Amino acid sequence: MNTDVDRVVAHLSPGAGPGMTEGARALMRDIMAAEPAPAMANASTRAAAPAGRRGRRSRVLRAAVPGVALLAAAFLGLSWLLPAGHGLGPGTAAALDIKKEDGYYVIEVKDLYADSATYEAQLRDAGLDVTLKVVPSTPALVGSVFPTSPTEGRYLDEIKTIDQPGGCDKMGGCPIGVKIPENFQGPAEITIGREAKPGEPFENGTSIDALGEPLHCLPYIGRTVAEVRGMLQERGVTVQSFTDMDPETGGTKESVPESWLVEGGNMTEPGKASLSVYEGSQPQEPGGRRGENCPTS
Amino acid sequence: MSKQRKEGDIGPPAPEHRFERLYLAHYPAIAAYVTRRTESTDDIADVIAETFTTAWRRLDDVPQGDEARLWLYAVARRVLANHFRAEERRSALAARLREELATWSRPTADRDGDATYQAFRRLSPDDRELLTLVGWEGLSSAEIAKVLGCSRGAARLRLHRARKRLAKELAAADLDLATYGLRAVALAEGKS
Numbered sequence: 001m002n003t004d005v006d007r008v009v010a011h012l013s014p015g016a017g018p019g020m021t022e023g024a025r026a027l028m029r030d031i032m033a034a035e036p037a038p039a040m041a042n043a044s045t046r047a048a049a050p051a052g053r054r055g056r057r058s059r060v061l062r063a064a065v066p067g068v069a070l071l072a073a074a075f076l077g078l079s080w081l082l083p084a085g086h087g088l089g090p091g092t093a094a095a096l097d098i099k100k101e102d103g104y105y106v107i108e109v110k111d112l113y114a115d116s117a118t119y120e121a122q123l124r125d126a127g128l129d130v131t132l133k134v135v136p137s138t139p140a141l142v143g144s145v146f147p148t149s150p151t152e153g154r155y156l157d158e159i160k161t162i163d164q165p166g167g168c169d170k171m172g173g174c175p176i177g178v179k180i181p182e183n184f185q186g187p188a189e190i191t192i193g194r195e196a197k198p199g200e201p202f203e204n205g206t207s208i209d210a211l212g213e214p215l216h217c218l219p220y221i222g223r224t225v226a227e228v229r230g231m232l233q234e235r236g237v238t239v240q241s242f243t244d245m246d247p248e249t250g251g252t253k254e255s256v257p258e259s260w261l262v263e264g265g266n267m268t269e270p271g272k273a274s275l276s277v278y279e280g281s282q283p284q285e286p287g288g289r290r291g292e293n294c295p296t297s
Numbered sequence: 298m299s300k301q302r303k304e305g306d307i308g309p310p311a312p313e314h315r316f317e318r319l320y321l322a323h324y325p326a327i328a329a330y331v332t333r334r335t336e337s338t339d340d341i342a343d344v345i346a347e348t349f350t351t352a353w354r355r356l357d358d359v360p361q362g363d364e365a366r367l368w369l370y371a372v373a374r375r376v377l378a379n380h381f382r383a384e385e386r387r388s389a390l391a392a393r394l395r396e397e398l399a400t401w402s403r404p405t406a407d408r409d410g411d412a413t414y415q416a417f418r419r420l421s422p423d424d425r426e427l428l429t430l431v432g433w434e435g436l437s438s439a440e441i442a443k444v445l446g447c448s449r450g451a452a453r454l455r456l457h458r459a460r461k462r463l464a465k466e467l468a469a470a471d472l473d474l475a476t477y478g479l480r481a482v483a484l485a486e487g488k489s
Contacts, residue, residue, distance in 0.1 A: 008413055009428045009463070013433045017330060027394050028320045028324070030390045032316060
């Protein structure tokens with residue numbers, strides 16, 4: 001019924017208008033010209049805000065991170081060139097490569113599996129009050145870089161990433177380095193996404209249909225658990241757990257009826273996913289993320 | 298690598314830069330949302346201008362990523378609700394846009410004779426709003442919850458009820474549709 005009713009309503013839609021016209025562009029310039037630029041002191045704390053509210057559902061920061069990563073992708077062009085060979089233990093070689101160039105410290109992570117103390121010591125030796133955390137991340141966020149200020153609770157615009165030229169198939173972007181201004185006072189906390197080892201839970205993740213994730217651009221929202229399970233299986237992913245979205249009886253569950261409907265999902269560890277589900281009467285028109293990156297049909 | 302770095306270097310997200318991104322990414326969706334719900338092209342221009350002026354002023358409050366679109370819908374929704382109480386106001390900002398929209402020929406569907414449309418019109422404004430957010434904007438119930446500022450559960454439940462009510466209205470309208478159909482057949486056959 002949902003599908004039919006929604007289709008009826010869709011047919012009643014009046015025209016959407018002429019779209020992005022010259023007048024629309026003029027309006028954009030006018031708005032900015034008419035008033036001074038707003039202060040953007042807290043631009044990124046907002047992006048992170050939902051984390052607390054949704055933390056109950058999963059320890060993966062999946063709800064907060066899409067915003068974070070999109071911020072990165074859109075404004076900083078994030079990510080990291082992951083060294084092909086890694087696995088050196090701490091101390092066997094420098095975990096970081098730190099150089100001074102053009103008024104910036106340019107930092108590259110050589111060993112993605114070093115512990116925070118090793119990074120920190122090296123950063124401190126270079127005179128930087130910076131904490132570096134390399135966390136196992138879902139595919140879209142492998143390589144993403146997210147610098148925040150632990151004292152001011154904001155995203156650090158001052159710390160820049162260097163984007164890889166050309167296309168990028170990950171929501172978190174595809175950067176090749178990070179730059180910290182020499183005069184940066186700190187402190188800063190930089191989180192970098194790395195691949196997870198088999199069985200290692202993701203600490204940083206995003207929606208399962210984000211760019212780089214298994215169900216990217218696939219209409220899975222509104223489908224039954226059975227259907228989505230099949231879509232995932234085809235991509236080598238099994239469903240590990242469910243989040244029942246019911247406000248009263250909900251929570252994490254190991255199994256739910258196959259006829260329940262899927263509202264969202266995220267990867268929990270390599271090859272495993274968790275789905276947000278609810279007891280729906282019948283499948284809805286399957287939906288998914290409508291992104292700039294999806295082919296239009 | 299240092300050459301690439303120069304090429305790929307992206308500056309800090311200055312407010313202008315961020316607003317531009319926001320605007321270019323979401324203008325079409327927001328303009329469509331406003332256009333579908335506003336009759337006068339002058340009003341359309343005003344509501345769009347006010348929505349994005351709010352976004353510029355409160356850039357700090359605009360969430361990142363796709364959430365920004367939902368935030369903008371919510372602002373546009375409030376602007377629309379208030380706008381009709383202050384219709385004499387005309388934004389000085391949107392002069393060019395207003396001109397353009399005035400010459401844009403809105404496709405005029407004669408919907409008054411459409412029983413489906415009539416059934417839809419019989420629903421409450423709340424029900425219509427929910428159904429159009431799905432049918433026109435393609436939002437999920439979770440996204441609608443964000444636009445309306447209610448819980449997901451509430452959005453889902455309200456949407457479910459709205460769908461049921463429209464289905465009921467449509468079922469009730471079947472008679473009209475059938476009558477209309479017969480009349481059309483009769484006309485086509487030259488019997489009336």
